[in-house]
Amino acid sequence: MDSDEVVPDPTHKVDENLDEKYPNRPHNHAPTFAFHELYLNLFNPLSEIKKKPPGLAPGRRKVGPQGKGAAGLNPYELRRDVIARFISRWRKDVGDDIYPAFRLILPDKDRDRPMYGMKEKIIGKMLVKIMKINKESEDGSNLLNWKLPGQSSTPMAGDFAGRCYDILSKRPLRTEPGDMTIDEVNEKLDKLSIASKEDQQTPILAEFYRRMNPDELTWLIRIILRQMKVGATERTFFNVWHPDAENLYSISSSLRRVCWELHDPNIRLEAEDRGITLMQCFQPQLAQFQMHSFDKMITRMRTTEDDPVFWIEEKMDGERIQLHMAPDNSVPGGRKFCFWSRKAKEYTYLYGNGIYDENGALTRHLEDAFADGVRSLILDGEMVTWDPEQDAPVPFGTLKTAALAEQRNPFSKGPRPLFRVFDILHLNGTDLTRYTLRDRRNALKKALRPVRRRFEIHPYEEATTAAEIETCLRKVVAEASEGLVLKNPRSPYRLNERHDDWMKVKPDYMTEFGESLDVVVIGGYYGQGHRGGNLSSFLCGLRVDDSHSSQGAEPEKCWSFCKVGGGFTASDYQEIRHHTEGKWKKWDPKKPPTNFIELAGGGAQHERPDMWIKPSDSVVVCVKAASVATSDQFRMGLTLRFPRFKKLRKDKNWKTALSIQEFLDLKSNAEQEHQDKKFDVDNSRKKRVKRTAMRPLTIAGYDEKENAEYLGPSGHVFAHLNFFVMTEANAPEKKSKAELEQLVKANGGKIYQTNTAAPDIICIAERRTVKVASLQKSGDTNIVRPSWLMDCVKQNIKDAGLSDLILPFEPRHMFFTIEGRDEEISFNADRFGDSYARDTTVEELKETLEKMGHLKQESEHTLDCRTSKRIEALIQRKVDSGYTAPCGWLFRDLVLYFVTSNESSGEENGRWSPNLGLTLAQNTARFGAASLTTSLDNPGITHVIVDQDMASSLQVVSLRGSLATRPGKKLPHLVSSKWVEESWKNGTLLDEERFQVRR
Template sequence: MSEELKEPKNRAPLPNFSHLVYDLFEKLDTCVKSPHIPESLRSRKTKIIEQFVQKWRFEIGDNIYPASRLIFPNLDKRHYNIKDFTLIKFILDIFQVPKDSEDTKILRNWKGKYENRMRSNKNDLAQLLTGVIKARRGAVLDRPEISIDRLNELLDTMTRPETKPSDQKKILTEIFNHVDNIELKWFLRILLKRKLMGGMDFTFFRQWHPDAVELLQLVNDLKTVFWELTDRLIPLPEAGRVIRVGRAFRPQLAMRPNRTYDQIATLFDNNFYIEDKLDGERILMHISLNDTTQQHEFKYFSRSGTDYTYLYGSNYEEGAFSPFIKGCFIDLKDDTKEIRSMVLDGEFLVYDNKRNVILPFGALKSASLTRLMEEKNDSEDSQETQVYFVVYDLVFLNGTSFQDKALKVRRNLLNKILANPIPNRIEVIKYTEGHVGSDIEAAMRSAIHDNREGIVVKNPKSKYYIASRNLNWVKIKPEYLEEFGENIDLIILGKRKGLKNAYICGLRESLGNDRYRFLSLARIANGFTGQMYEEIEHSLGSKWVNIRKTQPPYPYIDLGEISSMVDYWVDPKESVVLEIKARSIDIGDGGKRYAAGTTLYNAYCVRIRSDKDFLSCSTFADYKEIKTSKSRHKTEKTHSLMSKRKRTIVTEPILAKQSVSSKSSIFKDYIFYVLSDMLGEKRYSIAQLEALLVENGGRITKNDCVALADGERLVLLSDKITFKVTEYFNKGLNVFRPGFILKCLQLKTIIPLQINDILLADESLIEKVKKNSDRFGDSYTSPIDRKELRMLMKGIPKIKLEHPLKFPLLYNLFKGLKFYIARPCYRSPFLTNVMSPYLLEVIVILGGFLTTDIFQCSFIIVDTSTTFNYSWLTEEATIQDEVGSLRKKLGDDLPIVKGVLDKVPRIVEKEWVFKCIQEGTIVAADGYNYIG
């Protein structure tokens, strides 16, 4: 499957490793922004790379591949079989660091102590290890240097399966004896497969050859790029600009358009294919015929170029997948040729044979490894789960690239070749033809009903675009409540240091004529792992500018009012892009402090976008379009609901409805004078309050001089101190808050007064009432609601803790979220405490609300730990039955808003709730979707 490459010859021997360190790595790392140098930082770094490349060509020759393996360790195919903690153990042993030393403690806990290490400027593990080694061996002044060739030779030895840990330790010892402390730092970064070029990777490739980036995206192989492109003046031939069997390339991706279903149909001239969007891993299967054995050989690459052949199998005899697909392909009968080479594009899934469902993406690797272990141990295949390949494109066949062929042609030929599909093992994706927007709507409703990821709409006339995302393939996923829609790529503009470092991220705004400015949008402090912190700080470590010493150039960088909470800023052209997910857009006062005018609510980092820079991050125009569509969606939602479901006009809150229906005589000895509406989250008008009082035995008056019978009392109610209220108080009448009567109705009795129930009263009554509560005003006998608790908390003096909390309290974690708890297919309020009472209490305590309306909830929570049998009430029911009925209802009744289906609630397992608590923020629900 591999092609023959001719190795170019150099004119001189390869230089020492120190040449890379001091002529490239260190120069780039120490090149910092300076107000005294007019040239931009990126231009100066480009010159450093240009000079390095020119010097190499002039002094060494045209073969830079051996050096590239060390310059780009993240792209090098070698696996050193050494993890972070294995490397730490080796170094502790080699340098005989005492087990009870402070260095040992720091190294063994380096991930958990990242934020504290940041304060000591120990930005990455390599630097941390270098510090420990330097402290024990001092400066290395006289040592034999190590060449690039010798270093590669030793690293190649480390990759061999037969190399034992003791051999690895010997190799490391030899290398340590041949590098100084600065070289050591860079070597350790190479060993840990870190990015070394600080976002200048593509610049290096382009300096070597103008077509190097294009070829890299086609083959994902350093050797091919640097051996084929040796002369800058000779362009890559057209024959080389196509897919190559056995070489990883980046596949075509689908876009997510901000269009209605009708507009999408028009985009494809009312002729399109509709496929299911699959929840698996994108895989490119490369097949070639071995001329010697006359057997097919396989390679499997992910969309990012990771080689998974070891997992899925290089032939029909090994792996978790290849042995099970023998006989599925047939030869081409029209020209009697056999399949000698082929590339298929598709998705690897995991199929559960017992439940007949496709499992979530995360189960793929574990299922594949399990199958691999069964094969090695010669055990019976349990067949509980199996790897399942769904093919949706043919891009190469028998030496011919099908990139320029129409999808319709590619699909027809694919069906001929895969004529013997094996159910739930390897099949061609099914599709339906669509012509109008209602076809897309019907497919989306079906996807929601069947718990599928969504749909992909494709243009049957389109060609295959390598490493491209365009409107010939359109993905449409259900819009989920409490999610921001598409993730947004923000660039880091600043940093706030603390126990938990936060990055100030922003958007690019184009000013025309290749001029830009950058606007702050959000403060991101959640979602980072220790390694992500390390990668960011390694890229930006020398580029941070202390804002107390030098202010960022305005308006080039506009931080807005939040500049006061920024400790450091960085030039966006040298910065890092983060992919951010958020619950919603915050248009309140807090958002106005950011330069963009709004901010993101509950935002967290999904990943670092190493493939993006300041020119490809999200723009202010993109953000405004998203913001406009979301607000329009919100505004028109109510009107759309009216067209699909009969709208319930709620004139009284639920508590009032329950009390009215009881028609009690709680207030039979009281006459009420209601002077104002009841204010707060649940607002009652004067008329509503009066109706409540009458239906529960009370009488109403509009006169403070009303005649009272024996045993009757006059009660004045108001939530506002008005002129009339003050006048009555001056007459000697006490005035109480209307909330008091609601608490009485809730408990179906007249309860003792609390301080918070009084608006205005004489001192003697206040003193009596104080005895009903503790020193903070909390009643000894009556329950309080959340609002009252908040008021009580305001009155409690703050106590300075001896050891401050590391993370904030989570009382408002679920604030504004509504939860529907899935239970069997009947409704009985008294069963609430039977099902997961702890789960319900946690949600409410942390600010969430419970609802029985699936069209108004944010999340549907499913407890998968128990199957419920309430046969004493109804026939046996299960959670699976309930969730199935909920999905059907959502799929059938979800309204159309602005030409697309309305947002739907996520259906998640209860573990999602506890993961949010663990992380202290609303985490992505993708990995917790209920699949039963």
């Protein structure tokens, strides 16, 4: 089977009783639009907004997210406007059933249509056949090798749909838009998804070719590949369609339900319909990405002095699975099961639909797995592969194979599926998502009877300090585990949300576990998008030595070992091209270069590259990684986890690069050293934690003597609102940034750490930091003072929490107001600042009386012009084509300490050097989301930054001595400020050794 071919799920069944299941489903009063309406009035306009955000047309003023009317709209509002116009037309001209259109607009969210089993390579072959193109011709080669640069001036290397358009537009059967309706396209796509062979799929694609013009076909290909990329997320479409659409999708994962049950935007979901439902797949809670400081992570989980406990769980290397169990009335005492993955793919056919399902790899072992009285439940957990012989989990990637083997032989001693349960969300008809994790865990223990090595409750440890996290992390590293997950035991379950209540910790972030190895480049892969047309990542290998050669002598041959694509600068790519120019050859799967390169998988040729190169013609690169992991995708059977390019080894050739035996020796020595090394933890400072007794969760009919306590939010005034809190509050009362974020979350709001992470984000600040100044300078976002948050909460309390009142912005609430909004905001208070919408405090009344005599306007302070221009020039440089993540996250996991010339020379600390280069590096790090510290005693410091031109050798030696004597703390990198600047310019974290302070 081709490596990029996807096999459709043969068990997928179409529900033929839709009218019974959805008795109130809407029906359209007219035929659906023609398919070309989608791309003319929706896809193309949205793509244009994505490509080129609206500039300032003559006579127009740029206005931020809340600007309205003739003053202009920001890109997000323009997208909403395009979508709203399309939906309005559909409702008027077609009807209330928009499901046919949404299936094509959001194809990756349509769980009712199975995968097509077609990826770029298969579609390219079909188009070559349909258009009768010679495979050896320029167009034929461009279609079949879409990642490679075109043979002439063909654009869009790495963009398959774009490459298709370029070729289709030369051979169109139609130039005008086609006549296929949206319903017809859906009907053909249903047939395409059921067809399992290429000769069944080709006639369907040929009909699309006959009846569509090149633009329509290009968008159709994007729909088949489920790669729309129109610049608007499903959240935007859902919010325009209905205010409860996103919530319903989170609890059901059903696009059909969203369209059919919420067709009237004026009818809201009832309270009982807002929770998860038995036998309905939901979108699970996800763990937040790791911060570098463990102390900061603990603080963000809202631990308090009264209850500072958090939980530590091992992060498992498997597949996230939700299990639903309901009574089966067809069998006395029977139970029926359903299994879904995080992406809502159903796996019931694999793990079993009942206790007596002979094809169930898991359920046939669960007859005694539930306590008496448990009739129905929903469990959240991880399905892993367990090897009984080693009594240890098997790395990810073997789960389906193990499940199929278990189906054939349920009592074999080979690897088997093991379901590790870490949460219960439904029990005997009661939705438990709003109960605390502590209560849910207690209910889980009472409801299940574990089945050893098949169905178990995932363990956790209670902790209160960062030291305990590091101890557990070192333990899982020693056991080659995936990492840790920290959880807040006081938290509810948050559907379809990545929240600070769950935070993952991976050993990949702990650099002391990394390896640095010299490997040979033996292959290259063309990139996509910005990287299209060039080799953007490389296949690296280990040299075959005498002991691993079948010929006895040492051949010119390498075994595949890892892929490296990060850490390269533009000059690194250029230098590799310079040394290998003219030596690359196209990989031919029919004639693989087995004399020089050996891949894994035999004929399957795992991880085969687009281009290959002889080891003697190639270069040696030094790479470092987090750890070594087993893998059947590389010939070594091992690979590097998250490898990163370190430097080009010009002093080495393939004969002096790392050999297979040398690597195995290194690995063995490292493992032995790891066993010998003891991690001493200072327990003298650790307080003994008295475990508080968990209050059991009581379900009606389960234990009537006890009641469960719900520790939910104190209000809902900020429900459905998104916030970016940038500074602390000083008035009317002092609150830290963390306390403000807690206030928002406790009242239903969502917190993000950038102003672009979600739509309609409200930015909160009252102090001009670099981030605030940059946002203010852009002029397209209001910045609101924290006092507005406190006023909304206080007013909500006064109204007994009945109104959930969002107060309008008043002039006193605004730290910065975008152009054109001043007048609108001023209407929310009188000319003396007295609010029309809320109760005035005594202090405000005094201020109002004073203003009645003399109104003064305070002038805004301005940034130093020269400094701000240089900062702006630095941060707005385009990142290199190899960079994919948002530039604002480049330094997000790092803690940086900048050394001033005064400090390094021994002068009293506290006064920064006027050196502009160091200041620019400092501001750049802030823009890249780094945490800056002013204390060298901070245990989380990862990098100490010095301006090498300003520091003397004695100062550097003194600084190194200070860093080396920090007891019990990690040794940070000591680098020059050039490391920050060059990493930012190249859009990737560069290797620190290049920028070490050498004096």
